[in-house]
Amino acid sequence: MQTSNARKRLAQALRERGPVVTIGVHNPLGARLAQEAGFDAVWVSGLELSAAAGVPDANILSMRDFLDSARQITESVDLPVICDCDTGFGNAMNVMSVVRQYEAAGVAAICIEDKVFPKLNSFAKGKQKLVSKVEFAGKIEAAKHAKKSDDFTVIARTEALIAGAGMAEALDRARAYATAGADVILIHSKSPNPDEVCEFLSYWDHETPIAVVPTTYPQLNADELHERGANLVIYANHGLRASIRAITETFAQIKAERSTINAEKSIASVARIFELQDMASFRDHEERFVRSDEDEESS
Numbered sequence: 001m002q003t004s005n006a007r008k009r010l011a012q013a014l015r016e017r018g019p020v021v022t023i024g025v026h027n028p029l030g031a032r033l034a035q036e037a038g039f040d041a042v043w044v045s046g047l048e049l050s051a052a053a054g055v056p057d058a059n060i061l062s063m064r065d066f067l068d069s070a071r072q073i074t075e076s077v078d079l080p081v082i083c084d085c086d087t088g089f090g091n092a093m094n095v096m097s098v099v100r101q102y103e104a105a106g107v108a109a110i111c112i113e114d115k116v117f118p119k120l121n122s123f124a125k126g127k128q129k130l131v132s133k134v135e136f137a138g139k140i141e142a143a144k145h146a147k148k149s150d151d152f153t154v155i156a157r158t159e160a161l162i163a164g165a166g167m168a169e170a171l172d173r174a175r176a177y178a179t180a181g182a183d184v185i186l187i188h189s190k191s192p193n194p195d196e197v198c199e200f201l202s203y204w205d206h207e208t209p210i211a212v213v214p215t216t217y218p219q220l221n222a223d224e225l226h227e228r229g230a231n232l233v234i235y236a237n238h239g240l241r242a243s244i245r246a247i248t249e250t251f252a253q254i255k256a257e258r259s260t261i262n263a264e265k266s267i268a269s270v271a272r273i274f275e276l277q278d279m280a281s282f283r284d285h286e287e288r289f290v291r292s293d294e295d296e297e298s299s
Helices: 003-015 028-037 046-052 063-076 092-104 133-146 167-179 195-203 222-227 238-257 270-277 279-289 293-298
Strands: 020-025 041-044 081-084 109-113 153-158 184-187 210-212 232-235
Touching (some): 003 153, 028 041, 028 063, 041 046, 041 063, 133 153, 133 167, 167 184, 167 195, 184 195, 184 232, 222 232, 270 279
Parallel strands (some): 041 081, 081 109, 153 184
């Protein structure tokens, strides 16, 4: 792991306008699979972390829960790690603490959104409430003040379109957050087509890079989104969704057949697990360094 290099690579790629193509994960195993697949960075998804813990994505988990996962993931890969930090776990003072701790953990970037605490997942049914533009701009300024590395990236996510506040409000908020110093603006939408996001991108008149999360509008690929002005593309929860389906089907098959003979054809081998755990390196180091009194007596 080379956290300073990974942080610098992400910042440089964003300065060069990307595209940076990112996949959501919630543990080191997922991060290693993302690295193996060739993604540019990993997104530590609040939805994935919450789902893995079996709780709603509604600020049930604490900042410490999120941070511990982020640290483990950062330690497991060379990729830049971008962390979903929801609303920043409080006000501007909390955001300053978040930045200091995530930066110390080696994370490359954090993302905070302009909803009230506790937040509700953007795709959940229910009213999405936003904090004022002024309050959130203060959070961004606090985040920028707290960071030590020029390469640590602060992403400001506006939920104006999610909340139904309209395009003018989304652009107004995005411009205010860019003026406050955000390194990237994330524009989020739950529209089933990309028109809303593409409209935002066509109106964007600021140098600050734009991130998009095409969960509900998969019609455009990352290159097409980049052509329209997106610099960071986040596929936020597809690993989790794929694993839920695969596990559900495998468990059902084993239960129905009362055997694993057919399931073995479609699941990873134990050897593959060892490979992802870097078991070979572990055993080499064990043989080299682990000694006992018996070794000394026999020499």
